[in-house]
Amino acid sequence: MKTHVRRTLGGWGAGLATGLRPPECRMLLISDEREYTSEQQFAPIWRHRSRLRRALGLAVDWQSLDAARPASLSRYDLVGLKLSFRRPAGEAMAIAARFAGKGPRLIYFDGDDDSGILWPALLDICDLYVKKHVFADPAAYARRFAGKSNLTDHAARISGRSFAANIIPASGGIDPARLGRLHLGWNIALDDKIARLRPHPPEASRSIDICSRAHTAPDNWLHDLRAPAIRALEAVAGRWTVAIPRQRVSQADYDRELRDARICVSPFGYGELCWRDFEAIMAGCLLVKPDMAHIRTAPDLFVAGETYVPVAWDYADLETACAPYLADEDARLAVVRRAQARLIEALAPPWFIDRFAALLDRAGRH
Template sequence: MTSARERLRRSVGGFVASAGAGFARPATRMLLLSDGREYTSEQQFAPIWRHRNRLRRDLGLAIDWGPLDGQDDAGWHGLSGYDLIGLKLSFRRSASEAMDIVRRVRETLGQGSATRLVYFDGDDDSAVLWPELVELTDLYVKKHLFTDPADYRRAFIGKSNLTDHAARVAGRSFADDIIPIGQPEPVLTPAKLYLGWNIALDDKIARLPTVAPTTPRSIDICGRVHVSPDSWLGDLRAPAIAALESLAGRWRVAVPRARVSQAAYDAELRAARICVSPFGYGELCWRDFEAIQAGCLLVKPDVGHIRTAPDLFEAGVTYAPVRWDYADLEGVCARYLSDEGARIAIVEEGQRRLRESLGPGWFVERMRVLLAALEKAADEIAKE
């Protein structure tokens, strides 16, 4: 009789079933289990799939994927055939629903199971939406983490530190938001929080060509920062818009409001010497990496409060930070618009780091360290 795991592999065209000759027997079998509801979150798995051959060859890691919704009892019981379960849920789920799912996975595996449970948090921000969930996992992987662990003991207005900032500086209410309170309880076991990899490794960025920063440029500063006035992102970006528009008399500045095609947007970046990239739902966004690949100097609010990998946010080395209120934007732009050599050096270092991180070697090493951290975390918890 065909096992649930084999049925799953065949139904999704799993890598293990189709790997063919030339690979050693896998030392570790990993199942990625996801509800597939948020594209940007699902992209956290993109480099795993992109480099799966190397992961199998170098780490003996064989990877399957399975849909979370619609699993029958046989599918749930098949989880125990894996060494490692990677779980991902949409932030739109209720806390109770998310906890029920994770508890069911834990109960299915059974007490004393050797199967490790890793939660992949694909949300854009640095906060932890469901701190209780951390306690049910062996490792909790984030795209970026607060530099100060004490921030994981804070309760935010809205979902994150950024919504909290919007509420405090602009009086924005999140009472009617789908998630009115974020991280309401402290993370009790911060040792389980693990820095994975950020959106620089998303498929969209991996496909971008690299444009030399030395190519002729007709725009000095671009900032495609306008959003709907109903969005709380407008509270974060209003100072950026005001600062950018005030520079138009001194330099060639583009602060467009109308939406354009992807091709037109790409051309705009390739024509700019500096790209101002404000915060979105999280500290980082695709525009950061699109700008670097297009040969722009990336200017964005200071992100020294987070740790992320690959680290393309070293002040004065790979990007130019500004204050969150953009009061120093003119001075920062003036410095680099008057020193083309300094601008080019920063862009080239950002491109070098990004190119390196998109290669299989960088990611395989990242996964090697993650697996080691998983075992270390399990050992530390066992000693408590």
């Protein structure tokens, strides 16, 4: 109910009632509401809806997929569509086709965790295809992956794990020439969970040198990505104070753990980015993470040596990567403070307004 109220208040009719000028551009967001983390791609739109109206003349409405009808689109300039990755490809394409070419320009918001494009045919019928992060090298989209992404493919290559029986057994193989409508939007740093955080002083007293929560069950493919991190952390536990707990804890205890650590090692999950990256930064931790040079994202908190410290995907260099920052607190603080400042800047309205303005310009709002 709370989410529905926030969406309703973003409507263009409500804007007129509160004294805002008539909108120059009207956008209807449509989603199936099946995946919370994907739906969070819309979170900054709702948070900043009044400012979007004032700064860009944009009014936003929302409808559930079940309620949306193509015949009702005539009063909108843009339609933003979001679907669960669990849908069969044919079903997803049939839904998108209902809203394509009906007058408003169609924007597909891909909120999946990974950098791949699950349904390449959407690139051909949408006016814009928005991702939270994209491969830095467009040629990477031509690669064929075992499973849903480059990360499932990596797991398959290092462990021999098969994805043949998975809901998405293979992906990729997209001609880079089809990527003209691919657009880099904003990442999960702008999710509500992160927006609610308050920065903790990086210089605060800390009793843990390195923390990480990386344990997963061996039958989960994430285990293939994270087990090397655990082994590397266990190997340095005699040199530093290392916390790699297995048991789940409350959010409050987890937050305290991060605020008590100098470094947080954050492995990949279903995608390269995870909330822990930004939770660690806000907690004043130095973020250490597998090398992110293969993707582009915004806000970019993954500038090596400036806002995070990269390590090899097998964590073979974890000790040498962490050692300089545990020996030199000023060096650690410098990186953390830059990361915190950039994250705080991205969470403020002007950053998102500029980001969304670029999206509207690219989509051709009128």
